Amino acid sequence: MPETEKDSLPRILIVDDDNEIRYSLKRVLGKLDAELLEAGSGEEGLKVAEKEKPEVILLDNRMGGISGMETLQNLRSLGGGSVIIMMTAHGTTQTAIEAMKYGAFDYLMKPFEPEKILDLVKKGLRAHKDRRSSGNYESKLKVEDYAEGIVGSSEGMQLVLKQVGQVTASDATVMITGESGTGKELVARCIHDHSLRSKKTFIAVNCAAIPDNLIESELFGHEKGSFTGATSQRQGKFELCDGGTLFLDEIGDMALPTQTKILRAIQEGEIQRVGGTSPIQVNVRVIAATNRDIEEMVKTQDFREDLYYRLNVFRIRIPPLRDRRDDIPEIIDYHLQRLAKQKKIRPRSISAEALEVMKAQPWNGNVRELENVVYRSAVVAQGSTILVADLPADLEGREGTDPIAAPAAPSRVENEVPSTGTDPVSQDQGEESLFDALFNTLVTKEEGRLLQAVEYAMIRRSMDHFENNQAKAASLLGMSKSTLRTRLSLLRAEESKSE
Numbered sequence: 190m191p192e193t194e195k196d197s198l199p200r201i202l203i204v205d206d207d208n209e210i211r212y213s214l215k216r217v218l219g220k221l222d223a224e225l226l227e228a229g230s231g232e233e234g235l236k237v238a239e240k241e242k243p244e245v246i247l248l249d250n251r252m253g254g255i256s257g258m259e260t261l262q263n264l265r266s267l268g269g270g271s272v273i274i275m276m277t278a279h280g281t282t283q284t285a286i287e288a289m290k291y292g293a294f295d296y297l298m299k300p301f302e303p304e305k306i307l308d309l310v311k312k313g314l315r316a317h318k319d320r321r322s323s324g325n326y327e328s329k330l331k332v333e334d335y336a337e338g339i340v341g342s343s344e345g346m347q348l349v350l351k352q353v354g355q356v357t358a359s360d361a362t363v364m365i366t367g368e369s370g371t372g373k374e375l376v377a378r379c380i381h382d383h384s385l386r387s388k389k390t391f392i393a394v395n396c397a398a399i400p401d402n403l404i405e406s407e408l409f410g411h412e413k414g415s416f417t418g419a420t421s422q423r424q425g426k427f428e429l430c431d432g433g434t435l436f437l438d439e440i441g442d443m444a445l446p447t448q449t450k451i452l453r454a455i456q457e458g459e460i461q462r463v464g465g466t467s468p469i470q471v472n473v474r475v476i477a478a479t480n481r482d483i484e485e486m487v488k489t490q491d492f493r494e495d496l497y498y499r500l501n502v503f504r505i506r507i508p509p510l511r512d513r514r515d516d517i518p519e520i521i522d523y524h525l526q527r528l529a530k531q532k533k534i535r536p537r538s539i540s541a542e543a544l545e546v547m548k549a550q551p552w553n554g555n556v557r558e559l560e561n562v563v564y565r566s567a568v569v570a571q572g573s574t575i576l577v578a579d580l581p582a583d584l585e586g587r588e589g590t591d592p593i594a595a596p597a598a599p600s601r602v603e604n605e606v607p608s609t610g611t612d613p614v615s616q617d618q619g620e621e622s623l624f625d626a627l628f629n630t631l632v633t634k635e636e637g638r639l640l641q642a643v644e645y646a647m648i649r650r651s652m653d654h655f656e657n658n659q660a661k662a663a664s665l666l667g668m669s670k671s672t673l674r675t676r677l678s679l680l681r682a683e684e685s686k687s688e
């Protein structure tokens with residue numbers, strides 16, 4: 190290619206320590222009219238970027254030497270204006286938020302789909318052009334630590350996390366919408382924790398939980414004697430939150446006169462206590478949330494249009510859990526680890542069958558409901574794994590899916606949750622079909638240890654059934670107490686190995 194033609198082509202730099210990935214990315218990107226550069230480490234990537242000033246950089250997150258995230262920060266401080274696309278093996282909350290917060294343009298999860306890479310790189314090239322013509326190279330960002338808590342690799346949740354990363358750098362008002370229990374408050378806290386206000390207060394107010402006649406005093410405070418019961422002067426949440434972030438949950442439930450005052454507080458940075466005469470200056474970032482159709486409320490004039498526009502500067506829509514079922518295993522795992530760490534429960538995993546039942550639920554109460562079911566099941570479970578029999582009996586499709594867990598489970602499950610009476614053992618189910626089902630379930634899963642798996646399950650259930658009375662359990666199982674004790678210690682050793 191002649192030198193001048195080469196010079197006019199946009200440059201794309203691929204930074205990855207895996208030769209094969211660089212090779213396949215080059216093949217995909219070869220379709221573009223661009224010069225392809227490569228680097229096998231973060232250090233080398235920085236040198237090439239400084240010298241060549243590529244328009245777009247594809248940057249792997251996990252590399253030997255300096256990590257992708259460190260490279261990203263260093264690239265930003267070089268200030269070359271390259272559009273950076275991070276590549277990650279696993280999409281975690283941290284990577285998503287960090288990448289966007291440190292100014293990545295976007296990020297891709299492996300394994301890559303060629304079409305997606307091409308699309309994104311084309312978008313990146315266009316964005317670079319736009320940035321250059323507007324002179325808008327983003328400012329450098331500061332390194333901070335990260336709070337965890339939001340789990341989800343689904344596309345929907347990753348978009349939410351990217352938006353969190355984008356909005357943390359600014360002080361803009363944010364509106365979060367989503368059904369109840371989808372994690373609106375969690376997202377609001379996360380924005381606060383990553384923002385410049387993180388050292389100041391975060392206050393959450395559930396507007397729906399406060400009666401109309403008290404909401405104004407709650408938010409703006411009151412002067413002594415301003416109404417019956419106002420026996421002393423009191424600061425409201427806006428004042429208490431000065432310098433910080435105020436999360437107004439269920440904003441759609443707020444009466445119109447209060448909406449007017451909220452608008453003034455956001456617009457003018459000014460509030461007035463109930464019964465007060467002089468305005469008080471406040472500097473508060475408002476994040477609002479609602480599970481109602483706020484646009485419809487604006488149309489029906491139940492929500493002030495001007496306040497809507499003021500709040501809706503940046504919109505984050507959290508999808509319901511049923512639309513991101515891929516997140517369910519991760520969320521269960523996250524909450525199990527969290528509860529185990531707090532020593533509240535023992536199980537650290539969930540069986541494949543129980544997970545299938547969980548994944549199939551409608552989850553109308555979203556993550557809150559899922560978290561609750563995980564907790565209830567974990568409390569009931571005896572071993573290190575949650576089985577179908579440990580799930581609340583009212584879950585759809587719970588009955589009959591885990592024959593190994595079913596026979597001795599009812600007593601325990603019934604103690605914990607109201608039984609629907611649909612346990613396999615209480616149904617008119619012949620012995621043959623029960624054992625057939627058991628065999629069919631285990632034939633592929635327990636290859637080489639089928640008898641042991643059945644024995645261990647029966648021992649667990651018998652111990653549970655007799656509330657750990659070894660004599661009674663041994664008698665039912667038809668073994669001596671000392672054999673039972675030996676088996677129990679083997680079983681426990683195996684359980685703790687799998688933890």
Ligand SMILES: Nc1ncnc2c1ncn2[C@@H]1O[C@H](COP(=O)(O)OP(=O)(O)OP(=O)(O)O)[C@@H](O)[C@H]1O
Pocket residue numbers: 338339340341367368369370371372373374375376438480520523556557560
């Ligand atoms: N992505 C997630 N990963 C892990 N836990 C989550 C996630 N989303 C929500 N949760 C958990 O679910 C529960 C409900 O979350 P949160 O209170 O933020 O929901 P919400 O949308 O604000 O609910 P509401 O509309 O009823 O106020 C919390 O305990 C939270 O920790």
